[in-house]
Amino acid sequence: MKRCPECRRDYYDDTLLYCLEDGIALVQGSVPVPVSDTDEPATAILHETSAPAEAQTRAQIHTTEQTAILSTGAEAEPQTTLNDSTEKRSFSARRTKPLAAVVVAIAILVGGFFGYRYFSASGSKQINSIAVMPFENRNSDADTDYLSDGLAESVIFRLTQIPDLRVSPTSSVMRYKGKETDVAEIASELGVDAVMTGRLTKRGDNLNITVELVDARTNKSLWGEQYERKLSELLTTQREIVTEIVGKLQIKLSGESEQKLAKKYTDNNEAYQLYLRGQHHLARRSKEDLEKAIDFYQQAIKLDPNFALAYVGMSYAYSSGSGNAFLPFSYEEGISRAKNAAVRAGEIDPNLAEAHTAMGTAFRLEWKWPEAEVALKKALEIDPNNARAHYFYGLFLQSTGRTGDAVREIKMAVDLEPMSLIMQANLAGAYLFDRQSELGLDQAKKTFDLDPTFISGRFWLVYAYCANKKYVEAIELIEKGPGDETNQRLLSRFRGYAYAKSGRRSEAEAVISEYSSDRAYDGANAAIVYGALGEKDKAFAALEKGFARKEDMGRMRVDPLFDDLRDDPRFKDLLRRMNLPE
Incomplete structure (x- = not known):
């Protein structure tokens, strides 16, 4: 008991x-349980049961009471000798009356309790989905954001290891950061049963962490806790929070799920904090942030050489930084480093889906198509609900010409992470590469309207205008965009292409001239503009430069903006040398 x-x-x-x-x-x-205590609990339990339960319980109590009285009566009048007095028999009978009352009270308590348990359990609904909100940073200090955001992200990552629990991804919950939003409203927007909120305050090396778990369907608090811990205990506290959530949700775990939930990716608390800092900067993706992210991951790995997640983060930082020419070495060198980091993560933890996803991404950028597909399929085999794996598998399928399958995979990624702007934006690209131009334009507009400041949203909307031959709209959107170097570099291909298709030749040629002085010279981008101008020889000369540098040219196989070059035999030859199907 x-x-x-x-x-x-x-x-x-x-x-x-x-x-x-x-x-x-x-x-x-x-x-x-003292006899004097039985009345109140028994009454409380019976009042909480439903009407049918009360009737059934009363019937059971009545039967039990009769049985108890009959049984007691038989025991109260045992066979006695002839010289027993009537007084003794009377005393014995009186003594059994309190005993019968005790038996009846216990029967009421036990019957009522199990009635309550049965009917309460049958009327309750299992919580099958949860959103973990970004922890409120009570310090109002940007330098502490890596803790408040990272703690929430770590809890989310842990909970996603439970197969039957749907967890809102980080990309969905981060839009609530810094906003005062009602729990019921959050649950309704994200379609979840429960919401966990938290607050974090850091004073020196001391942390005050407060968490609350609410059943959004009833607005009832399921659990609340306050932790006063040292910064060095952050890793342990994160695990404790996850354990409490699982217990309060009364989730039945399989042996495999228990192992995944209890898995320790590192025991080094300092390495864990450095990893959180790296994740914080990786999410920002500016040149400075990516450089900082790589530095923090390297520090974490130095403290714990077997920290697989840190290698995964570093792989993505190298891939992103190389693609945008943010890093102080060649594109090919950056992708090689990304691949090596991902492979090392897979060696440390072969069952880490994120490691195989990063590996597949790096192999794709190296034009190693079979290896990329094997790695990405392995990631989805390990974790079929991994949105990032579906997303990158979709990008891979585009390069190999399977555009319909690519649409399916990227749509699955969007379904799993509906608030991910990068996935929403690339869904527009998937439609465009599948020659569903109008759908692509509609999706691009939808993404752009979600956040007009998001550069990839602007990128794909400009692209969609070009693919739909709306060149005036494309040029206007580019000119209204941010004027910083990174944004203009990303949009320059469309600016030159739209100028060329609009008959503004000199302006298109001026755009191409910018490439010659740019360290991040992109042969594929220049080729698109040359192709639109009818300068095929110059277009293929630019593509050969891109080929030599192993640029991210895989999607030219299906990109509509390469249609001006597609019928040239040199185009097919280039695809063959890239090991792509014609």
Whole structure:
């Protein structure tokens, strides 16, 4: 038997871990319930059952009471010798009356309790989905954001290891950061049953972390806790929070799920904090942030050489930085480093889906198509609900000409992470590469409207205008965009292409001239503009430069902006040398 130390209620179901009344953890042990205490608990339990339950319980009590009285009566009049006095028999009968009352009271308590357990359980609904909100940074200090954001992201990552629990991804919950939003509203927008909120305050090396888990369907608090911990205990605290959530949601875990949930990616708390800092900067993706991210990942790995997640983060930082020419070495060198980091993560943890996704991405950028497909399929085999794996597999399928399958995969990624702007933007690209031009334009407009400041959203909307031959709209959108170097570099291909298709030849040629002085010279981009101008020899000369540098040219196989070059035999030859199907 177990007992709640708070309300002193006893439970006879040894599988229960927490009190049904106040959520306090039950303790093992049997403590006799005083007779004087039985009336109130019994009454409370009976009042909480449904009407049919009350009728059934009363019937059981009535039968039990009659049985108890008959049984007691038989025991109250045993065979006695002839010299027993009538007084003794009367005293014995009087003594059995309190005993019968005790038996009846216990029967009421036990019957009512199990009636309550049965009908309460049958009427409750299992929580199947949860959103973990970004922790509120009470310091109002940007330098502490890596802790508040990283703690939430770590909890989300852990909970996603539970197959039957749908967890809103980080990309979906981050838009609520810094906003005061009602829990019911959040649950409705994200389509979840429960919401966990938290606050974090850092004072020196001390952390104050407050968390609350709410059933959004009833607005009832399921659990709340306040942790006063040292910064060095952050890793342990994160694991404790996850364990409490799983317990409060009463999730039944398989042996495999328990192992995944209990898995330790690092035991080094300092390495864990450095990893969180790296993740924080990786999400920003500016030149300075990517350089900082790589530095933090390297520091984390130095402290824990077997920290697979840090290698995964570093792989993505190298891939992103190389693609945007942010890093102080060649594109080919950056992709090679990305691949090596991902491969090392897979060696450390072969069952880490993120490692195989990063590996597949690096192999794709190296034009190693079979290896890329094997790695990405392995990631999806390990974690079929991994949105990033579906997303990068979709990009791979585009390069190999399977555009219909690519649309399917990227749509699955968007379904899993509906608030991911990068996935929403690339869904527009998937439609465009599949020659569904109008759908691509509609999707690009939708993404752009979600956040007009998001550069990839602007990129794909300009692209969609070009693919739909709306060159005036494309030029206007480019000119209204941010004027910084990174944004203009990303949009320059479309600016030159739209100028060329609009008959503005000199302006198109001026755009191409910018490439010659740019360290991030992109042969594929120049080729698109040359092709639109009818300068095929110059276009293929530019493509050969891109080929020599192993640029990210895989999607030219299906890119509509290369249609001006597609019928030239040199185009097919280039695809063959890139090991792509014609």
